[in-house]
Amino acid sequence: MTSPPHLETLVQRQKAFFASGQTRPLNFRVQMLRRLQEAIAREEEAIMAALAEDFGKPPFETYATEIAILQSEIKFMLRHLPQWTKPRRVKSSFLNFPSSDAIYAEPYGVSLVIGAWNYPFQLTLSPMLGALAAGCCAILKPSELTSATSGLTARLIQEHFPPEYLTVVQGGPQVSQALLELPFDKIFFTGSVPVGKIVAQAAAKQLIPVTLELGGKSPCLIDETANLSVAAKRIVWGKFLNAGQTCVAPDYLLVQESVAAPLLEKLTQTITQFYGPLPAQSPDFARIINDRHFQRLSSLLDHANVYTGGQTDAASRYIAPTLLSNITWEHPIMQEEIFGPLLPVLTYPSLPQAIQQINARPKPLALYFFSESKKAKELVLHQTSCGGMCLNDTISHLANPHLPFGGVGTSGQGNYHGKASFDAFSHQKSVLMKPAHPDLPLRYPPYGKKLNWIKKAFKWL
Numbered sequence: 001m002t003s004p005p006h007l008e009t010l011v012q013r014q015k016a017f018f019a020s021g022q023t024r025p026l027n028f029r030v031q032m033l034r035r036l037q038e039a040i041a042r043e044e045e046a047i048m049a050a051l052a053e054d055f056g057k058p059p060f061e062t063y064a065t066e067i068a069i070l071q072s073e074i075k076f077m078l079r080h081l082p083q084w085t086k087p088r089r090v091k092s093s094f095l096n097f098p099s100s101d102a103i104y105a106e107p108y109g110v111s112l113v114i115g116a117w118n119y120p121f122q123l124t125l126s127p128m129l130g131a132l133a134a135g136c137c138a139i140l141k142p143s144e145l146t147s148a149t150s151g152l153t154a155r156l157i158q159e160h161f162p163p164e165y166l167t168v169v170q171g172g173p174q175v176s177q178a179l180l181e182l183p184f185d186k187i188f189f190t191g192s193v194p195v196g197k198i199v200a201q202a203a204a205k206q207l208i209p210v211t212l213e214l215g216g217k218s219p220c221l222i223d224e225t226a227n228l229s230v231a232a233k234r235i236v237w238g239k240f241l242n243a244g245q246t247c248v249a250p251d252y253l254l255v256q257e258s259v260a261a262p263l264l265e266k267l268t269q270t271i272t273q274f275y276g277p278l279p280a281q282s283p284d285f286a287r288i289i290n291d292r293h294f295q296r297l298s299s300l301l302d303h304a305n306v307y308t309g310g311q312t313d314a315a316s317r318y319i320a321p322t323l324l325s326n327i328t329w330e331h332p333i334m335q336e337e338i339f340g341p342l343l344p345v346l347t348y349p350s351l352p353q354a355i356q357q358i359n360a361r362p363k364p365l366a367l368y369f370f371s372e373s374k375k376a377k378e379l380v381l382h383q384t385s386c387g388g389m390c391l392n393d394t395i396s397h398l399a400n401p402h403l404p405f406g407g408v409g410t411s412g413q414g415n416y417h418g419k420a421s422f423d424a425f426s427h428q429k430s431v432l433m434k435p436a437h438p439d440l441p442l443r444y445p446p447y448g449k450k451l452n453w454i455k456k457a458f459k460w461l
């Protein structure tokens with residue numbers, strides 16, 4: 001595929017701007033972050049309206065998960081950027097004596113950020129913060145499925161930043177693929193595993209460094225020692241926020257057999273407590289993004305045992321917060337990431353068996369474990385692999401900028417948030433600085449008896 005000339009021109013203009021060195025000074029980066037901070041603050045109402053238009057996202061959820069999370073990342077970066085941008089002195093090697101050595105964080109250059117639709121504002125701008133902090137230029141390609149939010153993002157960036165520094169290109173997979181042909185210096189992708197593979201292949205063709213923030217099925221385990229009332233609240237919150245359309249939402253529950261029945265009851269009570277007896281009328285529950293996903297999710301309900309919920313309305317793309325019981329690993333709902341308000345509940349007889357089931361599947365983006373047993377928590381922590389985890393909570397680990405966020409295996413490569421975002425857009429340039437004198441002759445030919453000396457020198461190390 002050849003990229004349309006206007007996209008090539010955009011990249012070339014950004015390359016020229018980057019080469020001018022204007023994005024590198026700390027002052028510039030700080031100014032740009034502050035400019036964005038103010039712009040987002042001014043547009044709060046518009047952002048909430050856009051998300052409500054796209055998929056009925058409640059204003060509280062938009063504020064907490066799109067606006068506040070970005071603003072706290074910006075504050076964190078402003079506080080720490082002076083430190084991050086300083087060269088980091090490291091010990092020099094005896095063999096290179098005399099020298100002084102340091103690591104310089106060097107901006108990669110012109111980056112491409114491709115975003116997903118489920119947190120459309122935050123997932124496009126949050127990686128961009130890393131690009132800004134690192135001193136890069138960026139082209140953003142938000143999702144085509146959330147046209148109101150993507151349009152607003154484009155307007156906001158256009159109004160506050162020159163296109164040779166930051167710009168938004170709107171469109172779907174074709175536009176995305178045309179962009180992937182261009183000579184970016186860094187690609188940051190958030191989305192599904194299949195598209196992640198396409199992006200990784202495109203990046204590999206040009207050997208462009210790439211971060212992949214992908215998805216998958218994130219398990220949530222509950223053992224018999226867990227505080228079930230608290231677990232029910234934290235699970236219902238993490239699962240049904242954004243109507244279950246969250247990359248780190250608990251995809252399924254894996255419950256110790258002895259507590260499955262009381263947990264199901266508490267989960268049902270909590271759903272009613274949070275969303276009322278008729279969640280369709282709750283102002284706090286979002287809708288499914290489009291008809292395709294509505295049909296996909298509705299068909300998963302067809303042969304499932306509905307414990308709670310299960311109601312749907314195609315016209316408003318509503319699917320009730322739903323619990324599915326007596327689900328087996330072979331059920332269709334257990335074959336792919338659910339990405340919607342359906343929560344299958346499976347049971348396990350013993351923790352090692354549950355761990356074995358998890359480890360037999362692709363490494364998840366997140367893993368949650370509710371337990372009061374220290375030993376059991378240690379077991380799950382050390383015997384499973386996942387992008388990130390919460391013990392006795394769901395999804396909250398992504399809101400701490402001190403914790404790098406990302407997947408492992410098929411759930412992603414690389415990470416971001418806080419310093420990790422800065423690092424994702426920086427090359428760690430190792431620099432050795434040597435004075436002209438003294439110029440010790442040990443390493444230069446002719447070697448003569450120097451072999452004995454160098455052997456002795458290595459013994460001292």
Ligand code: NAD
Nearest residue numbers: 115116117142143172173176177191192195213214215247
């Ligand atoms: P998606 O992969 O369908 O789309 C993501 C982006 O890729 C969009 O901008 C889209 O236009 C583009 N795209 C789609 N098809 C493409 C193609 N063939 N070639 C090139 N680009 C293409 O994902 P989505 O439906 O927007 O998001 C849902 C998925 O993203 C879920 O799997 C979810 O778990 C994952 N996700 C992961 C994170 C994370 O941080 N790890 C966050 C949010 C969502």
